[in-house]
Amino acid sequence: MKYACCLALFCFLLTGCVAEEIIDEVPILFIVGYDQGEDEKIKGTISLQTFDPNQKVETRAFEAEAHTSKGLRNQLSGLPKPISIGKMAVLLFSEDMAEKGIIDILDSFLRDPAAGRLIYVGVVEGSASELIKNEFQYLQGIGPFLQNLIKESIEYGNMPQNNIHLFDYKYYGDGMDPVAPVLRMEETEVRITGLALFDDDKLVGKLNLDEMFMFSLINKSFSAGLYELELPGGEYANLQKIKSKVNYKVKNGNTNPSLNISVKLNGNVVEYTGEKLTKEKKKEIAKTFEKKVEIQGVNMVEKFQELGIDPLSIGDHARSQTRHFDFEKWNEHYPDLPVTIDVKVNIGESGIID
Amino acid sequence: MKWFKKGASEKPENLEEMVKDLKQSIDFVDYENKESDQPYRLIYFASLIDPEQLHRDLLPVIKESRSKSLEDLKGILPIENIEISSKLPLIQERLLEGHVAIQLSRGQKVLLVNISLRKSRDLSAPEIEFSVMGPKEGLVEDLHTNMNLLRRRIPHPRLRMKEITIGTVSKTKVVVAFIEGVASEQNINTVMQRLEDLDFDIISDSSFIGQMLEDNSLSVFPQMIDTERTDRITGHMNFGAFAILTEGSSNALIGPINFGQLLVSFEDYYLGWNIASFFRIVRMIAILASIIATPLYVAVLTYHYELFPSKLLATLISSRSDIPFSPVVEVFFLEVTIDLLREAGARMPTKVGQTLGIVGGIVIGTAAVEASLTSNILLILVALSALASFTTPVYRMTNTIRFLRYPLILFAQLLGLIGVALFGLFILTHMIRLTSFGNPYLAPLYPPRIKDWYDSFFRLPYVMQKNRFQFFRGKQSKRFEDKKKRKHSLDFDEQ
Numbered sequence: 001m002k003y004a005c006c007l008a009l010f011c012f013l014l015t016g017c018v019a020e021e022i023i024d025e026v027p028i029l030f031i032v033g034y035d036q037g038e039d040e041k042i043k044g045t046i047s048l049q050t051f052d053p054n055q056k057v058e059t060r061a062f063e064a065e066a067h068t069s070k071g072l073r074n075q076l077s078g079l080p081k082p083i084s085i086g087k088m089a090v091l092l093f094s095e096d097m098a099e100k101g102i103i104d105i106l107d108s109f110l111r112d113p114a115a116g117r118l119i120y121v122g123v124v125e126g127s128a129s130e131l132i133k134n135e136f137q138y139l140q141g142i143g144p145f146l147q148n149l150i151k152e153s154i155e156y157g158n159m160p161q162n163n164i165h166l167f168d169y170k171y172y173g174d175g176m177d178p179v180a181p182v183l184r185m186e187e188t189e190v191r192i193t194g195l196a197l198f199d200d201d202k203l204v205g206k207l208n209l210d211e212m213f214m215f216s217l218i219n220k221s222f223s224a225g226l227y228e229l230e231l232p233g234g235e236y237a238n239l240q241k242i243k244s245k246v247n248y249k250v251k252n253g254n255t256n257p258s259l260n261i262s263v264k265l266n267g268n269v270v271e272y273t274g275e276k277l278t279k280e281k282k283k284e285i286a287k288t289f290e291k292k293v294e295i296q297g298v299n300m301v302e303k304f305q306e307l308g309i310d311p312l313s314i315g316d317h318a319r320s321q322t323r324h325f326d327f328e329k330w331n332e333h334y335p336d337l338p339v340t341i342d343v344k345v346n347i348g349e350s351g352i353i354d
Numbered sequence: 355m356k357w358f359k360k361g362a363s364e365k366p367e368n369l370e371e372m373v374k375d376l377k378q379s380i381d382f383v384d385y386e387n388k389e390s391d392q393p394y395r396l397i398y399f400a401s402l403i404d405p406e407q408l409h410r411d412l413l414p415v416i417k418e419s420r421s422k423s424l425e426d427l428k429g430i431l432p433i434e435n436i437e438i439s440s441k442l443p444l445i446q447e448r449l450l451e452g453h454v455a456i457q458l459s460r461g462q463k464v465l466l467v468n469i470s471l472r473k474s475r476d477l478s479a480p481e482i483e484f485s486v487m488g489p490k491e492g493l494v495e496d497l498h499t500n501m502n503l504l505r506r507r508i509p510h511p512r513l514r515m516k517e518i519t520i521g522t523v524s525k526t527k528v529v530v531a532f533i534e535g536v537a538s539e540q541n542i543n544t545v546m547q548r549l550e551d552l553d554f555d556i557i558s559d560s561s562f563i564g565q566m567l568e569d570n571s572l573s574v575f576p577q578m579i580d581t582e583r584t585d586r587i588t589g590h591m592n593f594g595a596f597a598i599l600t601e602g603s604s605n606a607l608i609g610p611i612n613f614g615q616l617l618v619s620f621e622d623y624y625l626g627w628n629i630a631s632f633f634r635i636v637r638m639i640a641i642l643a644s645i646i647a648t649p650l651y652v653a654v655l656t657y658h659y660e661l662f663p664s665k666l667l668a669t670l671i672s673s674r675s676d677i678p679f680s681p682v683v684e685v686f687f688l689e690v691t692i693d694l695l696r697e698a699g700a701r702m703p704t705k706v707g708q709t710l711g712i713v714g715g716i717v718i719g720t721a722a723v724e725a726s727l728t729s730n731i732l733l734i735l736v737a738l739s740a741l742a743s744f745t746t747p748v749y750r751m752t753n754t755i756r757f758l759r760y761p762l763i764l765f766a767q768l769l770g771l772i773g774v775a776l777f778g779l780f781i782l783t784h785m786i787r788l789t790s791f792g793n794p795y796l797a798p799l800y801p802p803r804i805k806d807w808y809d810s811f812f813r814l815p816y817v818m819q820k821n822r823f824q825f826f827r828g829k830q831s832k833r834f835e836d837k838k839k840r841k842h843s844l845d846f847d848e849q
Contacts, residue, residue, distance in 0.1 A: 022656055022659075023656075028659065086658075087659070087660050140664075
């Protein structure tokens with residue numbers, strides 16, 4: 001009984017230690033954008049959601065400059081405190097910022113227990129600040145909209161999985177490099193234009209949408225949305241529900257490495273501009289697609305080798321398949337690594353009126 | 355007897371003194387007939403005896419008999435339960451039970467004849483533990499009727515009923531009923547000993563005894579089941595529990611129990627096993643949700659807004675944007691309102707109660723939201739959790755659930771989810787330590803008795819309910835035998 005009383009008493013003494021964050025009093029941020037500021041400073045832009053009783057969402061953007069990410073918070077004097085990042089969904093970086101390296105800023109989020117691990121990292125062509133400040137006609141506001149946009153491109157579209165946790169993993173891991181979606185602001189909308197390639201934390205190159213799809217296919221086992229394929233006769237076929245099964249084989253990882261990627265694809269034809277979709281035609285579509293993936297895939301890997309980056313985690317695959325793997329030797333061999341890609345395409349159904 | 359010693363009336367030394375003392379009550383009768391051929395004297399409480407029996411069976415026999423002694427009279431009276439005594443305490447006790455004391459000549463010896471009048475209401479359907487299926491037979495306030503009900507349901511020689519009188523003023527008769535061989539002797543000894551040790555003045559209801567017998571009277575968890583359903587009582591007795599019937603109470607107490615049995619409606623046994631299992635699981639989820647729904651609301655809204663899905667955020671924040679209170683105030687306001695409604699509903703006559711429900715539920719509810727005192731999401735949560743708390747089949751458990759919510763809300767406000775977890779652990783620890791007549795409270799779960807799980811959170815078909823619960827540790831563990839094995843051992847009713 002004595003102990004119970006003490007315990008109860010201590011509970012009341014503890015009350016001062018926990019800071020309240022009542023849901024309708026804290027400013028909730030979904031998005032923050034970083035640009036290069038003056039004098040080596042970082043320019044941060046946030047968009048704050050406010051909800052009125054009619055369930056309308058209004059967003060207001062705030063901007064500040066400081067040397068560190070957390071330092072920005074002090075500068076945001078027009079904002080009620082405490083600024084809470086528990087709902088943070090998207091981190092945007094301008095291209096020039098990304099080229100300089102972004103790990104310092106990401107690190108501050110990774111350390112913060114309040115931040116989630118599923119935050120998306122995006123690169124903006126142009127200014128992140130302008131994208132956030134622009135008043136689009138999105139119902140939920142720019143933050144949740146971008147979160148949805150990226151999330152759905154990953155789930156149903158052609159984008160490979162990425163978030164702050166994976167970025168961090170690929171940054172620190174040997175034999176791999178992170179990727180992130182590239183966004184562009186247009187007059188009335190925001191578009192995803194491709195995939196940003198990083199060398200550690202520095203932006204070094206980009207893939208366009210077509211290349212991004214190829215990247216997704218050979219990166220990992222994956223099931224993608226939709227792909228329009230041009231056939232030799234000038235006809236077009238649309239493939240849907242493409243599922244890839246990928247297998248990496250690295251031989252002689254330490255001495256004279258060579259890489260073979262075997263890709264098995266399953267897809268359905270949902271649209272075809274030619275006359276009749278016969279069995280032969282299906283075979284032709286499969287063949288064309290195989291060729292395309294092979295050629296584009298090899299080209300893409302060669303591009304990565306030239307840039308000296310490894311977003312496909314080939315080094316990591318090699319490590320897992322080689323005894324006493326030596327990364328120094330691997331890095332020497334990597335630029336000249338011979339790569340072959342074997343693709344097998346299987347066209348499944350082509351609609352309910354075959 | 356301490357109470358009496360302090361009182362005004364001293365112990366009477368002889369019969370005349372006692373009669374003089376008792377005469378102070380107007381319903382006490384001391385009638386002496388000296389004129390007739392057969393002089394006699396009658397002493398009784400008019401309010402306790404059956405006058406019809408007195409005039410029809412007793413007086414004519416006394417008048418016509420020429421017997422000179424009480425022994426002769428005892429031989430010819432057509433009534434059972436007659437005794438001759440000169441012990442004053444016994445005489446007084448019998449008089450107070452509704453006996454008539456007869457004397458043929460002055461002296462200390464009296465003939466005590468039992469012609470007590472039993473007034474009890476008719477049997478009625480259980481009101482608190484209503485069920486759609488199953489027998490609609492509830493206990494009444496009369497002990498003999500109740501015993502009759504039980505005996506009719508288990509017409510078996512091994513159904514034992516032990517009587518004990520408790521209460522220095524009320525002299526309440528309490529009967530412990532159990533099936534010998536099925537109930538563990540240890541449990542019976544425990545309850546008998548505790549009953550014998552009870553020293554209290556008045557026992558108004560069985561719940562008095564229930565509270566006094568409990569292993570841990572500080573606990574909010576009921577350690578016995580109060581029930582008015584005869585099927586439930588006999589069902590539990592067949593598991594190996596005992597039932598305590600109390601004179602003047604329409605509720606019996608069942609013990610020992612475990613926590614799971616508080617969530618069992620006896621109707622579960624009348625439905626199919628799969629349907630019943632589903633309902634039990636629904637009930638469990640409902641109870642859990644009922645306890646933690648509003649504390650979670652407080653914790654999440656006060657400390658962990660990031661747990662809320664982004665899509666719900668707009669709805670929630672909009673509904674709360676006009677409310678000037680912090681979530682905990684809002685929750686306390688609404689929870690107390692619901693409890694007020696419940697209290698008021700319980701005190702009011704049924705018809706007024708219905709109106710009250712409508713006034714409270716609709717008017718206060720919607721008005722509170724419109725006046726920006728609470729958010730409508732909270733209103734839904736509170737209403738749902740109130741509804742969920744009423745799914746418990748045992749009334750005392752309902753109260754426990756409603757009670758537990760308040761400290762939990764407080765903890766949620768103090769420490770957020772950690773507070774909720776902390777209090778949850780506290781409750782869990784308490785329940786693990788709790789016992790019901792020495793039997794672990796969380797029994798089939800902890801200590802794990804996997805063989806008992808056939809009838810716990812779910813119920814398997816009767817074919818698979820071959821054994822009685824290990825929990826009760828009775829001697830006869832088999833409920834029925836496989837036909838192949840039947841020759842080798844006998845069930846308790848076959849010996």
